[in-house]
Amino acid sequence: MMEALRKRLVELLDGGWAHVTFDAAVADWPQELQGRKPKGASHTPWEVLEHLRLAQWDILEFSRDPHHKSPAFPEGYWPETSEPPLPDSWGRSVAQFKLDLDALKALVESPEMDLFAPFPWGDGQDLAREAMVAADHNAYHLGELMTLRRMLGI
Template identity: 45%
Template sequence: MSKGTEMLIVELKKLLSGGAAHVGIKEAITDIPFELLGEQPHNLPYSIWQLTEHIRITQWDMLEFSRNAAHQSPEWPEGYWPQDPTPKDKETWEKTVEEIENDLDTFIELLESEDLYETIPHGTGQSILREALQIADHTAYHIAEIIIIRRLLGIWKS
Protein backbone atom coordinates (compact mmCIF):
# COMPACT_ATOMS: atom_id res chain seq x y z
CA MET A 1 0.00 0.00 0.00
CA SER A 2 1.40 3.40 -0.93
CA LYS A 3 2.10 6.12 1.63
CA GLY A 4 -0.57 8.29 -0.03
CA THR A 5 -3.20 5.55 0.29
CA GLU A 6 -2.23 4.96 3.93
CA MET A 7 -2.66 8.67 4.64
CA LEU A 8 -5.99 8.71 2.83
CA ILE A 9 -7.27 5.79 4.91
CA VAL A 10 -6.25 7.56 8.13
CA GLU A 11 -8.14 10.68 7.05
CA LEU A 12 -11.19 8.68 5.91
CA LYS A 13 -11.33 6.95 9.30
CA LYS A 14 -11.31 10.37 11.01
CA LEU A 15 -14.01 11.62 8.66
CA LEU A 16 -16.20 8.56 9.23
CA SER A 17 -15.77 8.59 13.00
CA GLY A 18 -16.21 12.32 13.59
CA GLY A 19 -14.33 14.41 16.05
CA ALA A 20 -12.23 16.49 13.66
CA ALA A 21 -14.16 19.31 11.99
CA HIS A 22 -17.55 17.74 12.72
CA VAL A 23 -19.35 16.20 15.65
CA GLY A 24 -19.50 12.43 15.26
CA ILE A 25 -22.64 10.34 15.55
CA LYS A 26 -21.70 9.07 19.04
CA GLU A 27 -21.44 12.59 20.42
CA ALA A 28 -24.58 13.75 18.61
CA ILE A 29 -26.80 11.06 20.14
CA THR A 30 -25.29 10.72 23.62
CA ASP A 31 -27.36 11.61 26.68
CA ILE A 32 -30.66 12.24 24.94
CA PRO A 33 -33.58 11.60 27.28
CA PHE A 34 -35.57 8.70 25.85
CA GLU A 35 -38.84 10.63 26.08
CA LEU A 36 -37.47 13.31 23.71
CA LEU A 37 -36.34 10.97 20.92
CA GLY A 38 -39.71 11.26 19.15
CA GLU A 39 -40.14 15.04 19.43
CA GLN A 40 -40.51 17.06 16.22
CA PRO A 41 -40.18 20.70 17.35
CA HIS A 42 -41.37 23.57 15.17
CA ASN A 43 -43.09 21.18 12.75
CA LEU A 44 -39.81 19.63 11.61
CA PRO A 45 -40.49 16.55 9.49
CA TYR A 46 -38.30 14.11 11.46
CA SER A 47 -37.48 13.24 15.03
CA ILE A 48 -34.06 12.36 16.43
CA TRP A 49 -35.17 8.73 16.41
CA GLN A 50 -36.13 8.80 12.74
CA LEU A 51 -32.88 10.52 11.74
CA THR A 52 -30.76 8.11 13.75
CA GLU A 53 -32.55 5.03 12.42
CA HIS A 54 -32.25 6.46 8.89
CA ILE A 55 -28.49 6.85 9.39
CA ARG A 56 -28.32 3.22 10.58
CA ILE A 57 -30.29 1.84 7.64
CA THR A 58 -28.41 3.85 5.04
CA GLN A 59 -24.97 3.07 6.48
CA TRP A 60 -25.88 -0.63 6.69
CA ASP A 61 -27.09 -0.57 3.08
CA MET A 62 -23.83 0.97 1.82
CA LEU A 63 -21.76 -1.48 3.89
CA GLU A 64 -23.67 -4.48 2.58
CA PHE A 65 -23.56 -3.21 -1.00
CA SER A 66 -19.79 -2.80 -0.67
CA ARG A 67 -19.18 -6.37 0.43
CA ASN A 68 -22.06 -8.51 -0.77
CA ALA A 69 -23.03 -8.98 -4.43
CA ALA A 70 -26.35 -10.57 -3.38
CA HIS A 71 -27.41 -7.59 -1.23
CA GLN A 72 -30.76 -6.02 -2.07
CA SER A 73 -31.25 -2.43 -0.98
CA PRO A 74 -34.52 -1.42 0.67
CA GLU A 75 -37.17 0.35 -1.40
CA TRP A 76 -36.73 4.11 -1.55
CA PRO A 77 -37.85 6.02 0.42
CA GLU A 78 -40.06 3.89 2.67
CA GLY A 79 -37.37 1.29 3.38
CA TYR A 80 -34.95 3.90 4.65
CA TRP A 81 -37.16 5.78 7.11
CA PRO A 82 -39.05 4.53 10.17
CA GLN A 83 -42.68 5.62 10.06
CA ASP A 84 -43.11 6.09 13.79
CA PRO A 85 -41.35 9.19 15.17
CA THR A 86 -40.59 7.34 18.44
CA PRO A 87 -38.65 4.10 18.97
CA LYS A 88 -40.74 1.22 20.27
CA ASP A 89 -38.72 1.02 23.48
CA LYS A 90 -35.30 1.75 24.96
CA GLU A 91 -33.96 -1.58 23.72
CA THR A 92 -34.83 -0.63 20.13
CA TRP A 93 -32.99 2.68 20.54
CA GLU A 94 -29.95 1.00 22.11
CA LYS A 95 -29.88 -1.62 19.33
CA THR A 96 -29.89 1.10 16.67
CA VAL A 97 -27.01 2.93 18.36
CA GLU A 98 -25.04 -0.32 18.72
CA GLU A 99 -25.63 -1.32 15.09
CA ILE A 100 -24.45 2.07 13.84
CA GLU A 101 -21.21 1.62 15.78
CA ASN A 102 -20.74 -2.02 14.73
CA ASP A 103 -21.47 -1.38 11.05
CA LEU A 104 -19.11 1.59 11.01
CA ASP A 105 -16.37 -0.53 12.57
CA THR A 106 -17.00 -3.23 9.95
CA PHE A 107 -16.89 -0.68 7.14
CA ILE A 108 -13.59 0.70 8.46
CA GLU A 109 -12.18 -2.85 8.47
CA LEU A 110 -13.29 -3.15 4.83
CA LEU A 111 -11.70 0.21 4.06
CA GLU A 112 -8.41 -1.01 5.52
CA SER A 113 -8.46 -4.36 3.71
CA GLU A 114 -9.68 -3.54 0.20
CA ASP A 115 -8.32 -1.50 -2.70
CA LEU A 116 -9.97 1.89 -2.24
CA TYR A 117 -10.01 2.64 -5.95
CA GLU A 118 -11.06 -0.69 -7.42
CA THR A 119 -14.54 -0.74 -8.88
CA ILE A 120 -16.94 -2.86 -6.84
CA PRO A 121 -17.62 -5.77 -9.26
CA HIS A 122 -21.41 -5.89 -8.77
CA GLY A 123 -21.84 -2.10 -8.84
CA THR A 124 -22.13 0.47 -11.56
CA GLY A 125 -18.79 2.19 -11.09
CA GLN A 126 -18.72 2.60 -7.29
CA SER A 127 -15.57 2.00 -5.24
CA ILE A 128 -14.90 1.60 -1.53
CA LEU A 129 -13.57 5.17 -1.56
CA ARG A 130 -16.82 6.46 -3.03
CA GLU A 131 -18.88 4.53 -0.49
CA ALA A 132 -16.73 5.85 2.39
CA LEU A 133 -17.22 9.43 1.22
CA GLN A 134 -20.93 8.88 0.74
CA ILE A 135 -21.36 7.39 4.23
CA ALA A 136 -19.44 10.30 5.77
CA ASP A 137 -21.33 12.95 3.82
CA HIS A 138 -24.75 11.42 4.43
CA THR A 139 -24.14 10.89 8.13
CA ALA A 140 -22.73 14.41 8.66
CA TYR A 141 -25.78 15.92 6.96
CA HIS A 142 -28.19 14.14 9.28
CA ILE A 143 -26.04 14.67 12.39
CA ALA A 144 -26.45 18.40 11.76
CA GLU A 145 -30.22 17.92 11.76
CA ILE A 146 -30.02 15.96 15.03
CA ILE A 147 -28.04 18.78 16.63
CA ILE A 148 -30.55 21.36 15.42
CA ILE A 149 -33.38 19.36 17.00
CA ARG A 150 -31.37 19.02 20.20
CA ARG A 151 -30.81 22.80 20.27
CA LEU A 152 -34.52 23.42 19.75
CA LEU A 153 -35.30 21.02 22.59
CA GLY A 154 -32.70 22.66 24.85
CA ILE A 155 -30.64 19.46 25.18
CA TRP A 156 -27.45 20.39 23.32
CA LYS A 157 -24.36 21.40 25.23
CA SER A 158 -23.62 24.73 23.52
Protein backbone atom coordinates in the same frame (compact mmCIF):
# COMPACT_ATOMS: atom_id res chain seq x y z
CA MET B 1 0.15 7.23 -0.13
CA MET B 2 -2.66 4.66 0.01
CA GLU B 3 -2.17 4.11 3.74
CA ALA B 4 -2.47 7.85 4.30
CA LEU B 5 -5.69 7.92 2.28
CA ARG B 6 -7.11 4.96 4.21
CA LYS B 7 -6.28 6.76 7.45
CA ARG B 8 -7.99 9.96 6.29
CA LEU B 9 -11.10 8.09 5.16
CA VAL B 10 -11.37 6.39 8.56
CA GLU B 11 -10.92 9.74 10.29
CA LEU B 12 -13.66 11.18 8.09
CA LEU B 13 -15.98 8.28 8.97
CA ASP B 14 -15.26 8.82 12.68
CA GLY B 15 -16.36 12.44 12.49
CA GLY B 16 -14.67 15.24 14.34
CA TRP B 17 -12.52 17.88 12.69
CA ALA B 18 -15.21 20.30 11.54
CA HIS B 19 -18.01 17.80 12.19
CA VAL B 20 -19.74 16.60 15.32
CA THR B 21 -19.07 12.99 16.31
CA PHE B 22 -21.78 10.35 16.38
CA ASP B 23 -21.33 9.86 20.13
CA ALA B 24 -21.81 13.57 20.82
CA ALA B 25 -24.94 13.73 18.67
CA VAL B 26 -26.68 10.72 20.25
CA ALA B 27 -25.58 11.12 23.88
CA ASP B 28 -28.02 11.67 26.72
CA TRP B 29 -31.30 11.85 24.80
CA PRO B 30 -34.16 11.69 27.27
CA GLN B 31 -36.44 8.83 26.28
CA GLU B 32 -39.49 11.09 26.25
CA LEU B 33 -37.87 13.33 23.59
CA GLN B 34 -36.59 10.61 21.24
CA GLY B 35 -39.88 10.54 19.34
CA ARG B 36 -40.82 14.20 19.61
CA LYS B 37 -40.83 16.39 16.50
CA PRO B 38 -40.28 20.05 17.36
CA LYS B 39 -42.29 22.67 15.51
CA GLY B 40 -40.59 23.38 12.20
CA ALA B 41 -38.62 20.12 12.13
CA SER B 42 -39.03 17.55 9.39
CA HIS B 43 -38.29 14.50 11.52
CA THR B 44 -38.11 13.22 15.08
CA PRO B 45 -34.74 12.32 16.60
CA TRP B 46 -35.69 8.64 16.35
CA GLU B 47 -36.43 8.93 12.65
CA VAL B 48 -33.07 10.60 12.02
CA LEU B 49 -31.13 8.05 14.10
CA GLU B 50 -32.77 5.11 12.36
CA HIS B 51 -32.29 6.74 8.96
CA LEU B 52 -28.58 7.09 9.74
CA ARG B 53 -28.38 3.44 10.77
CA LEU B 54 -30.33 2.13 7.80
CA ALA B 55 -28.43 4.17 5.21
CA GLN B 56 -25.02 3.28 6.64
CA TRP B 57 -26.00 -0.40 6.86
CA ASP B 58 -27.02 -0.33 3.19
CA ILE B 59 -23.72 1.29 2.17
CA LEU B 60 -21.77 -1.28 4.20
CA GLU B 61 -23.66 -4.27 2.82
CA PHE B 62 -23.49 -2.96 -0.74
CA SER B 63 -19.72 -2.58 -0.32
CA ARG B 64 -19.12 -6.14 0.86
CA ASP B 65 -21.93 -8.31 -0.48
CA PRO B 66 -22.55 -8.64 -4.22
CA HIS B 67 -25.95 -10.20 -3.47
CA HIS B 68 -27.16 -7.38 -1.22
CA LYS B 69 -30.54 -5.91 -2.12
CA SER B 70 -30.97 -2.30 -1.07
CA PRO B 71 -34.25 -1.23 0.52
CA ALA B 72 -36.88 0.55 -1.55
CA PHE B 73 -36.10 4.25 -1.85
CA PRO B 74 -36.96 6.35 0.03
CA GLU B 75 -39.31 4.50 2.38
CA GLY B 76 -36.88 1.67 3.12
CA TYR B 77 -34.40 4.12 4.59
CA TRP B 78 -36.74 5.49 7.26
CA PRO B 79 -38.30 3.77 10.29
CA GLU B 80 -41.95 2.78 10.26
CA THR B 81 -42.63 4.66 13.49
CA SER B 82 -41.83 8.22 14.52
CA GLU B 83 -40.78 7.15 18.00
CA PRO B 84 -38.78 4.20 19.31
CA PRO B 85 -41.09 1.16 19.47
CA LEU B 86 -39.44 -0.20 22.65
CA PRO B 87 -37.66 1.46 25.58
CA ASP B 88 -34.30 0.04 24.49
CA SER B 89 -34.71 0.77 20.76
CA TRP B 90 -32.59 3.96 20.87
CA GLY B 91 -29.68 2.15 22.53
CA ARG B 92 -29.91 -0.81 20.17
CA SER B 93 -29.93 1.49 17.14
CA VAL B 94 -26.89 3.38 18.47
CA ALA B 95 -25.03 0.11 19.12
CA GLN B 96 -25.81 -1.28 15.65
CA PHE B 97 -24.74 1.97 13.98
CA LYS B 98 -21.38 1.70 15.76
CA LEU B 99 -20.93 -1.96 14.79
CA ASP B 100 -21.65 -1.16 11.15
CA LEU B 101 -19.36 1.86 11.24
CA ASP B 102 -16.55 -0.30 12.63
CA ALA B 103 -17.14 -2.85 9.86
CA LEU B 104 -17.05 -0.14 7.18
CA LYS B 105 -13.83 1.27 8.64
CA ALA B 106 -12.32 -2.24 8.66
CA LEU B 107 -13.08 -2.56 4.95
CA VAL B 108 -11.40 0.78 4.27
CA GLU B 109 -8.37 -0.18 6.38
CA SER B 110 -7.95 -3.58 4.74
CA PRO B 111 -4.93 -3.63 2.41
CA GLU B 112 -6.71 -6.39 0.45
CA MET B 113 -9.40 -3.89 -0.57
CA ASP B 114 -8.59 -1.70 -3.55
CA LEU B 115 -10.14 1.66 -2.72
CA PHE B 116 -10.61 2.62 -6.36
CA ALA B 117 -11.45 -0.66 -8.10
CA PRO B 118 -15.10 -0.59 -9.18
CA PHE B 119 -17.14 -3.28 -7.49
CA PRO B 120 -18.05 -6.03 -9.96
CA TRP B 121 -21.67 -5.25 -9.01
CA GLY B 122 -23.39 -1.86 -9.10
CA ASP B 123 -22.81 0.99 -11.53
CA GLY B 124 -19.11 1.69 -11.12
CA GLN B 125 -19.06 2.44 -7.37
CA ASP B 126 -15.86 1.78 -5.45
CA LEU B 127 -14.99 1.57 -1.77
CA ALA B 128 -13.48 5.07 -1.55
CA ARG B 129 -16.67 6.55 -2.99
CA GLU B 130 -18.90 4.55 -0.67
CA ALA B 131 -16.85 5.56 2.38
CA MET B 132 -17.12 9.22 1.38
CA VAL B 133 -20.86 8.91 0.74
CA ALA B 134 -21.31 7.36 4.20
CA ALA B 135 -19.21 10.05 5.88
CA ASP B 136 -20.99 12.86 4.05
CA HIS B 137 -24.45 11.45 4.73
CA ASN B 138 -23.62 10.85 8.39
CA ALA B 139 -22.24 14.38 8.83
CA TYR B 140 -25.39 15.92 7.37
CA HIS B 141 -27.77 14.00 9.60
CA LEU B 142 -25.60 14.28 12.71
CA GLY B 143 -25.88 18.03 12.20
CA GLU B 144 -29.64 17.53 11.97
CA LEU B 145 -29.59 15.68 15.30
CA MET B 146 -27.64 18.55 16.86
CA THR B 147 -30.26 20.99 15.58
CA LEU B 148 -33.01 18.81 17.08
CA ARG B 149 -31.12 18.77 20.39
CA ARG B 150 -31.15 22.57 20.46
CA MET B 151 -34.80 22.78 19.40
CA LEU B 152 -35.77 20.36 22.18
CA GLY B 153 -33.63 22.09 24.80
CA ILE B 154 -31.18 19.25 25.35
